[in-house]
Amino acid sequence: MGLGKLLHHHEEHADAGGTIDRPRAYEIFGSIAFLGGRRAAFTRVAAAARPRAGDRVLDVGCGTGYLSRIMAPVVMPGGHVTGLDPSPAMIAYATRHAPAHCTYLVGEGQHLPFPDGSFDLVVSSLAVHHMPAAARPEALRQMFRVLRPGGRLLLAEFRPPANPAARHLVGALSGPAMRHDPRDLLGTFIPDAGFEVEAEGNLPYLLYYVRAIRP
Template sequence: MGLGKLLHDHTGHTEHADEGGTIDHPRAYELVAEIGFLGRRREIFTRLAALSGVRPGDRVLDVGCGTGYLTRILAPVAGPSGQVTGVDPAESMIGHARRRAPGNCSYQVGVGQALPVPDASVDVVVSSLAVHHMPVDARGTAVREMFRVLKPGGRLLIAEFRPPSNHLLAHLAGALTGPEMRHNPKDLLAGLIPEAGFHVQDEGDLPVMLAYVRAVRPAA
């Protein structure tokens, strides 16, 4: 059995990548993530936290927060005067995150394409390894929702899986993780971020098969 089958509950019990799905086994996911990041998960997500530009007092939204791993890294950066909110469609993942939540973290069940957050109320939106789980026809809506909830001048960071450049390794990674993670992030995100109204600031690669895009909602 591939890890995709172990971790995912696909809509309608299908393995068709374009239809999206949720991860519903938090303990298994945590184990797979530690292995998949080759023991460097904390290091890599700390780098994501730095790239996000979160500052003390910021209100931060993590779209597709999963077990809340990144929110817990961001919480001390936002500090006691800040607030970090995680949103994920899987109740099991939200429950896992709530049981480990620092005082300035909260979590809600919800989907990226209909964020339960008021307009222009967030300083920073982050999303890691979540967009590829969304149905293809919902991804543009989700990025527009990220734009909606950000304050003018607010910052966006999306990180996605980057398949190995080696064809054999890429095939192996896809076989283990499922069809959603065979996408190249440049193909996955191409057009979605600027079409939503963002100004792309930069993009790059991180160790162990991650790529990121940073953008900003224009101030005017």
């Protein structure tokens, strides 16, 4: 799948949800989209999540495993990162590139295949907009369920540029993923699921984050 088709795929699934099944094309697109700053952008996302040594981390919608590979060294010694994505192709790619203390599974955010209280930290970056709109509240409830009491949640999504002309241009190139305000996308799902929002705000490279705690 070329980059043009990958962008068209983003356009097609919008609120209906969907998967991206061409990991190499996605990696190229990611490098281009962040103008060479992809690692810096995801390092900031990882820092906002505040991972700690020994943490059991779940990355929902992990894609190629890019964020989980950045977080993996931070949770050592004693920690582990599990990545989950609905695309078998993405999971296969992530597994091939996985550090020793990372594992990857095929699955959906609204059907997390883990026992209650399995994780200290759940992260999800640029993934909520890929979920079917009707499934997003349940995905947040599932994230709450698999966190231990006192566990943390970090969601990161695109935010549109403030300038209307730039917003129109970026939306035309990227499809619906960057046409929404991330606060509208996430709605009240986070507090409705039982979380207490601890912090939220903008990050570089047109990203927005919410960090929350399971009481």
